Amino acid sequence: MLHLAIPVRDEAETIGVLLWRIRQVLREFSREFHVVVYDDGSRDATREVLAPYHEVMPLTVLGDATPRGYAHALDALLRHVSTVGRYARRDAMILMQGDLTDRPEDLPEIAKRFEGGADCVVGAAAADAAAPVPVERLALVAPCVLRPFVPLPKGVDPFGTFRALRVSLVKDLVRDAGDTPIVRGDVWAANVDLLLAAARKTRRIETVPLSRRWDLRPRPTRVKPWHDALALFRYGRSARGRVGAPASAAAPAPAR
Numbered sequence: 001m002l003h004l005a006i007p008v009r010d011e012a013e014t015i016g017v018l019l020w021r022i023r024q025v026l027r028e029f030s031r032e033f034h035v036v037v038y039d040d041g042s043r044d045a046t047r048e049v050l051a052p053y054h055e056v057m058p059l060t061v062l063g064d065a066t067p068r069g070y071a072h073a074l075d076a077l078l079r080h081v082s083t084v085g086r087y088a089r090r091d092a093m094i095l096m097q098g099d100l101t102d103r104p105e106d107l108p109e110i111a112k113r114f115e116g117g118a119d120c121v122v123g124a125a126a127a128d129a130a131a132p133v134p135v136e137r138l139a140l141v142a143p144c145v146l147r148p149f150v151p152l153p154k155g156v157d158p159f160g161t162f163r164a165l166r167v168s169l170v171k172d173l174v175r176d177a178g179d180t181p182i183v184r185g186d187v188w189a190a191n192v193d194l195l196l197a198a199a200r201k202t203r204r205i206e207t208v209p210l211s212r213r214w215d216l217r218p219r220p221t222r223v224k225p226w227h228d229a230l231a232l233f234r235y236g237r238s239a240r241g242r243v244g245a246p247a248s249a250a251a252p253a254p255a256r
Contacts, residue, residue, distance in 0.1 A: 001091040002026070002033040002111060003081045003167070007073035008098035012045040013218045019053050021104040029108045034058040034084075037098070038077050041067030071190040074183045082174040085167035094164045100216040102162040109208055114164045119202035122195065123162030123210040131214055137225040142188060145229055149236030150192070153199050156207050158192045165198060172201050188228055189235035196239075 004022060008015055019035060026033050035053075039046055040063055053059050062076055077095070085091040092114045096102035106123065113121045125131065131139070142159060143152065152158050173182050182197070183190045199205060214221075 001086065002031050002107070003085060003091060003093045004033060004035045004107075005038070005077040005081060005093055005095050006035065006098045007038045007040060007070060007077065007095075008042065008046055009040040009067065010042045010044045010046060010219075011098040012042070012049045014100045014216075015046060015098045016049045016053070018098055018100055018104065019050075019057065019059070022107070023057050025104045025107055029111070031111060034060070036060045036062065036077055036080055038073040039063035040069065040073045041065055070187045071181065071183045071185055071193075074190055074194060075181055078170055078182050079174055081167060082171045085170070088168035088171055089166065091167040092164045093167055093170050095161065097161050099219070101212050101214055103211065103213055106162065106208070106210045109210075110162070110164050113206045113208055114166065118164075118204050118206040119166045119169050120195075120198045120205040121164040121208060122156050122205065123160050123208050124157035125160070125210060125212040131212070132221040132223070134221050134223040134225050135214075138188065138223055138228050141225070141229050142232055145232045146192065146236045149240040150196060152192070153195065153205065156195065156199075156205055158195045159188045161191060162210060163195075166202075169198060169201050173197055184239070185235040186228065186231040187222075189232050192232075193235070193239065 006018070015037070022033075022035065035057065037050060037059070039050070039061060047061070050059070050061055060080070062080060063073070074095070078093070081093045085093070092111065094107065094110060102123070110121050110123060139159070146152060183193050185193050
């Protein structure tokens, strides 16, 4: 079973298209799946767009009218999947964005890496991906901001949003966190925090080069380079000593 976990906020223009493409891709790939969307207080028609998809595909919608932030959305999705995954060693939780930058057409490759034995699979944008200028700027400074404070796994993009976690690993993360947050920090920091937590629990991490499609998203990027770099700095300073040293990541497997 593939549990596709999608945090959204005001993605009415793209979430319906994304779900339709997921359904088409996984119908051809022939894998059982369930989509879990966490709506973080959308003020547009996101909920209305989601409503009819309950009739045509396995879909659960979480969240309420109050925005709680990206880290809270990840936390809620992790906890939900930990309770519904029937076969913890065989099932995967796949996190992806609802704005079409993460392509459903890449799901089969991520699933194959998981089925090949990786407990954590991280998608990384190909070097030729034409990212928005604010994203490129933040990507340049983010590693420099974090390295003095937290040990980033080698060969893995710690900021990527498209990633798979074995459900047994998700259950471990939920159990260890207890009533405290599983994930901390703003968007990019939350992605780092989740990867570091996963890396401490497994020695098999693989990276998959993906072709992100920034041009398909109708809205402008929400990245604010200097604001987000400062948030990463604050996260790194607060996380120093708490995150510990992650396990070594496996060398990236070649594209197939």
